[in-house]
Amino acid sequence: MLQGYAVVGLYLLLSFALLGVVLLLWWFLRPKKPNPLKLETYECGVQTVGDAWVQFRAQYYIFALIFVLFDVEAVFLFPWAVAYNQLGLYAVIEMALFLLLLLGGLLYAWRKGALEWA
Amino acid sequence: MGELIAFYLLAGIAVATALAMVITRNAVHSALFLVLNLVVVAVFYLLLGAPFVAMVQIAVYAGAVMVLFLFVIMMLGAERVGGTTGLRWQVPLAGALGAALIGGTLFAFLRAPAGLAPVGSPPVPFGDPAAIGERLLTTYVLPFEITSVLLLIAMIGAVVLARDSGPEGK
Numbered sequence: 001m002l003q004g005y006a007v008v009g010l011y012l013l014l015s016f017a018l019l020g021v022v023l024l025l026w027w028f029l030r031p032k033k034p035n036p037l038k039l040e041t042y043e044c045g046v047q048t049v050g051d052a053w054v055q056f057r058a059q060y061y062i063f064a065l066i067f068v069l070f071d072v073e074a075v076f077l078f079p080w081a082v083a084y085n086q087l088g089l090y091a092v093i094e095m096a097l098f099l100l101l102l103l104g105g106l107l108y109a110w111r112k113g114a115l116e117w118a
Numbered sequence: 119m120g121e122l123i124a125f126y127l128l129a130g131i132a133v134a135t136a137l138a139m140v141i142t143r144n145a146v147h148s149a150l151f152l153v154l155n156l157v158v159v160a161v162f163y164l165l166l167g168a169p170f171v172a173m174v175q176i177a178v179y180a181g182a183v184m185v186l187f188l189f190v191i192m193m194l195g196a197e198r199v200g201g202t203t204g205l206r207w208q209v210p211l212a213g214a215l216g217a218a219l220i221g222g223t224l225f226a227f228l229r230a231p232a233g234l235a236p237v238g239s240p241p242v243p244f245g246d247p248a249a250i251g252e253r254l255l256t257t258y259v260l261p262f263e264i265t266s267v268l269l270l271i272a273m274i275g276a277v278v279l280a281r282d283s284g285p286e287g288k
Binding site for chain 1: 120124164165170174177178181182183185186189190192193194195247248249250251252254255256259262263265266267269270272273274276277280
């Protein structure tokens with residue numbers, strides 16, 4: 001099994017190395033004549049204003065948090081699905097309880113308008 | 119042998135990313151270094167023969183939790199932590215506690231070399247999703263259900279907080 005992962009790791013290393021080689025090659029080959037106009041973000045079009053480091057709105061936070069919660073829920077679903085055959089109806093009831101509780105949370109968030117982009 | 123080389127290589131990367139995370143001044147860069155560190159830890163789980171645990175580590179910690187961290191950092195606008203923020207006694211206290219931790223670990227290792235002996239290998243399908251699922255739904259069914267209540271509380275708390283702090287209150 002570890003040999004299989006070694007192949008993946010080798011592939012990963014090779015792809016990074018190839019990327020590095022290509023970038024290095026271009027660094028040597030390309031002409032380098034920078035001027036202020038060329039270094040602008042958009043060579044033609046709107047002038048950029050201010051900094052890229054801006055404050056995010058608090059609403060992104062809600063989406064991230066709800067994403068974390070459902071990610072955890074999805075992770076719990078995997079072992080349940082695999083163990084399902086050995087446990088039968090009992091497992092179904094347990095998981096239904098788990099999912100219903102979280103569904104209640106989702107319905108609450110929905111009703112309160114947390115999922116809408118105000 | 120190859121496993122040992124892979125371990126030392128990955129351990130080096132893990133320590134380097136952890137150090138970089140602490141040293142970097144920009145909080146966003148810190149968070150990204152932490153992502154790298156968590157991914158390397160996931161590869162450790164793979165090496166231990168626990169692919170499910172590794173995938174959970176990447177999906178939950180390196181994925182979702184770090185997205186949350188990044189959003190919080192960007193929301194607070196805390197990406198540029200000044201060089202002299204914090205309390206005056208913070209640096210000496212951190213140094214003393216770090217020295218105490220290293221000293222304690224060294225003391226434990228030197229006093230009980232048995233602690234360095236290899237632990238017996240884990241059961242073969244280590245971290246197997248089927249085994250986890252069976253335990254989760256039989257032995258640990260109460261903590262499992264309590265987890266769902268905890269997640270529910272977190273969700274409601276987040277909704278309430280966002281409604282109060284947002285400029286537009288429904």
